[in-house]
Amino acid sequence: MKVSINIRLLLSLLLVIAMLVPTQAFATTGLDEEKNVVHYAALGDSLTYGIMFNSTPTKPSVGLSFADYIAQDLQRVELLGSFEKPFAVPGATTMDLLTALSQPETQFKLQSADMITISIGANDFLQVLSTDPSKLQNPAEVAKIMKQLTENYGASMQIIRKANPTAEVYLMGYYNGFYAYPPEQQQPLIQLTNTVNEIIKGIALATNSHYVPTFDKIAEDYPTYLPNPSNVHPSPAGYMAIADEFWKQIRTNLPVNTTRIAGENRYETAIKISQAGWKESAQSVILARGDDFPDALSGAPLAYDADSPILLTHSHKLDPNVKEEISRLNPQVVYILGGDVAISPEVEQEIIDMDIKTHRFDGEDRYETSAKIGAFLPSSDTAVIANGTKFPDALAVASYAAENAYPIILTKQNEMPKASAKLLKNYPKSLAIGGTAVISENLFNTLPNATRYGGDDRYETASIIARELNPSYKAFVSTGLEFADALTGSVLAAKTDSSFLLVHPEKMQDAVLEAKEDLGIYHFTILGGPKAVSPSIEKELQGVK
Incomplete structure (x- = not known):
């Protein structure tokens, strides 16, 4: 399967997103200075929700997500002011996030956040993979999916930045969840994942946010981090590893x-x-x-x-x-x-x-x-x-x-x-x-x-x-x-x-x-x-x- 994507079109969309994002000055620490605490909100798909597999996988369960581990670490060092997941839905796509962010109550919950993490985007093509995989063999269909992903994610970030222009926002890049697939099946899916990550990275740059890569970290130990070869969801160790990747960037924006x-x-x-x-x-x-x-x-x-x-x-x-x-x-x-x-x-x-x-x-x-x-x-x-x-x-x-x-x-x-x-x-x-x-x-x-x-x-x-x-x-x-x-x-x-x-x-x-x-x-x-x-x-x- 050969994947062809119009990169110029995606770049032009990212440029438009950058122009539409509010131009207010962004915070450098994301800190409630009076209380010396961070108010944290997490948005995203099943990785924010916490769908997981244990080391002896039989079926998925719900546990602590990377966002929960981040909140725990903030709590341990007495920096956590509040933590909530205004939107964390297994299987959610960028359109689902955009729909949720269009609701005034969701925007209101984000207004007081000092820090926001987002995991969204992979399901835009994973849902197609599970329902009609033949579409992913059509370059025109793939380009259409990526264009829609870019527009939805960009529009979501515009809403977030309008509601809260000073929060530190961290956008998660995805890992290879298909490591057990045969090489001829795996490589096109890796290419799609990398393309999604490039889009997310571009949106982070366009909206003065932070891109958090996880691809290389999870690749260090697939059997431990992704114990079910037929499922993309991590183990508790996998979620901890993802949280560590977030911390590498979060720590630079926290006060000592x-x-x-x-x-x-x-x-x-x-x-x-x-x-x-x-x-x-x-x-x-x-x-x-x-x-x-x-x-x-x-x-x-x-x-x-x-x-x-x-x-x-x-x-x-x-x-x-x-x-x-x-x-x-x-x-x-x-x-x-x-x-x-x-x-x-x-x-x-x-x-x-x-x-x-x-x-x-x-x-x-x-x-x-x-x-x-x-x-x-x-x-x-x-x-x-x-x-x-x-x-x-x-x-x-x-x-x-x-x-x-x-x-x-x-x-x-x-x-x-x-x-x-x-x-x-x-x-x-x-x-x-x-x-x-x-x-x-x-x-x-x-x-x-x-x-x-x-x-x-x-x-x-x-x-x-x-x-x-x-x-x-x-x-x-x-x-x-x-x-x-x-x-x-x-x-x-x-x-x-x-x-x-x-x-x-x-x-x-x-x-x-x-x-x-x-x-x-x-x-x-x-x-x-x-x-x-x-x-x-x-x-x-x-x-x-």
Whole structure:
């Protein structure tokens, strides 16, 4: 089947659309500045509605669409003011959208939106494919379909821009939903999809909107993203992948936002972190000593694997508020990090008296304790090596190690302790965290297939890890001078797919700002109160002078 389309005609139509769109200045951020929130409206077909297939496809179901995932992400970072789908109809064509937008009530709903996403256009030819596929073999019919699509989509954008000239509008391009077809059937349909995408891209340009491509992203893993070879609808993973493509552009038009999780002290901050990440309950809890770091440094991967918060305790007394939080979480087991000196038998007994089991990880020293924690984790091919006499590097990498189930194996600067060396034999690859002042070059050369991630100081090391190993548009921030907040927050950072950065409480480091710029971070979760991370640092993260 050969497809021939009059490109000149389509270009001329797009030029007309550009001339008809209102000329008011467009917003640069799409933000309700007084409330610091975004009001989001989604328009479109089944991809906005949420028709989906799970990983074991039998029949379609309704779930979260890419628009829902976008709204969830805005909600997580406290940027969502409102979210609605004024028009989201499976099977909808551009004519259906135009008809809906012609209704005053639909226009009214769009007037207060700061951000609008649209998925429309593919059904204009998919409906023909399902009812009369022979038409798609006629170039004149195909050109007619594309001309109508261009006119309807363009007219829809004119209505949207007249109703709301300042909203940030994102138009979705389509992916190849026919990857399982034989090549001779697939290629003409891909050509049609590409033509639709070119039209949408042109309309985005003509209306000062944003075009969001999805073709290449979905092509990276068709079986995962489109699990039913005979249906074009994505899996939940596919919708998340589409949402990520939108985020690449949405984030550039969002303000840098911050939230702070803090209590009166490190014990209270750990409780607040627990409440933020485990709102109802937790299967288990990790309990670490709050006034010293050695036994706790390797705890983040264990906590992430068990989906558990890390709480802190005094060595000889369980804080009543911590005890209350453990009771709220109602865990089956509490994992205790360290021996009797770190957390006394009396503290453990208090937990047992709550009818909760305990499991203690303890060794003769921090290195053996670390090795026992590492041996408890699921198998992986990589170990993280960090200095056990200093905490910053281990905590800078903690969220990344946790999310990948890599054990954090502790070492001395020039010598690998016996327990650490024994565990390390199980891993063919390793990541050395920090410069030669914490892991010497001689020791580094003995590590299995090692890669070093280290900067001039703890702040640069954390920045390098964030940029090269754990990039995200969201980041957790903790003081680099104390261990507690970084330890307890690292698991929540991993749980929310966030990078992790260390800052000086009062002085902004260039490495932190470089990471912010390189990663395009739009949200920072600050751990601890103003003494841990000062308001001046928070303002610099926001970009406020």
